[in-house]
Amino acid sequence: DTEVTQTPKHLVMGMTNKKSLKCEQHMGHRAMYWYKQKAKKPPELMFVYSYEKLSINESVPSRFSPECPNSSLLNLHLHALQPEDSALYLCASSQIRDTAYEQYFGPGTRLTVT
Amino acid sequence: DQQVKQNSPSLSVQEGRISILNCDYTNSMFDYFLWYKKYPAEGPTFLISISSIKDKNEDGRFTVFLNKSAKHLSLHIVPSQPGDSAVYFCAASVQAGTALIFGKGTTLSVSS
Numbered sequence: 001d002t003e004v005t006q007t008p009k010h011l012v013m014g015m016t017n018k019k020s021l022k023c024e025q026h027m028g029h030r031a032m033y034w035y036k037q038k039a040k041k042p043p044e045l046m047f048v049y050s051y052e053k054l055s056i057n058e059s060v061p062s063r064f065s066p067e068c069p070n071s072s073l074l075n076l077h078l079h080a081l082q083p084e085d086s087a088l089y090l091c092a093s094s095q096i097r098d099t100a101y102e103q104y105f106g107p108g109t110r111l112t113v114t
Numbered sequence: 115d116q117q118v119k120q121n122s123p124s125l126s127v128q129e130g131r132i133s134i135l136n137c138d139y140t141n142s143m144f145d146y147f148l149w150y151k152k153y154p155a156e157g158p159t160f161l162i163s164i165s166s167i168k169d170k171n172e173d174g175r176f177t178v179f180l181n182k183s184a185k186h187l188s189l190h191i192v193p194s195q196p197g198d199s200a201v202y203f204c205a206a207s208v209q210a211g212t213a214l215i216f217g218k219g220t221t222l223s224v225s226s
Contacts (some may be wrong), residue, residue, distance in 0.1 A: 039194075048211065096210075107156050
């Protein structure tokens with residue numbers, strides 16, 4: 001099983017809403033990632049979790065709050081977002097090894113903030 | 115400043131011919147390079163990779179070449195098939211378990 005799943009596929013939320021994005025993998029990967037991709041731009045890293053602990057936060061605003069409840073799940077909690085946060089949010093996972101560069105991506109959640 | 119550049123936004127090739135996608139980078143600390151393929155409404159799919167200590171890696175119809183002195187890599191697809199039509203992203207990393215730095219992508223169209 002090389003699949004990373006993400007729910008929901010699409011999400012529309014107002015600036016005062018609280019919502020969560022979910023990501024799941026069953027490949028036994030112990031590193032999980034959140035990327036953000038704006039239209040016509042490449043994906044950009046937001047967070048990395050290694051062994052369920054936050055290891056990298058790329059100076060992401062606090063209105064984005066990641067959570068890794070177990071080795072298979074990764075959440076991204078959203079609160080008080082701005083319209084410019086509208087984007088495709090991609091989850092990825094990888095093994096943890098010095099040579100494990102390959103990251104495997106889910107299909108993404110298309111987020112629209114109104 | 116873009117560290118990974120794909121200067122051709124699009125490429126059109128006939129079925130059966132070779133597709134060559136190019137990528138340049140500026141950061142000499144990059145240790146590993148990857149190519150991803152992306153269909154609409156799907157996430158990027160890992161295709162092939164190469165370590166900075168190698169100059170070529172081959173997997174079936176796909177070959178990646180790395181020229182470290184020129185800070186350039188290319189993906190060759192031979193023979194090209196209509197199902198190869200997608201956006202191809204070049205990516206690079208300085209260390210496993212950290213960010214993949216992506217180029218802006220090249221849209222490949224293979225006509226039959």
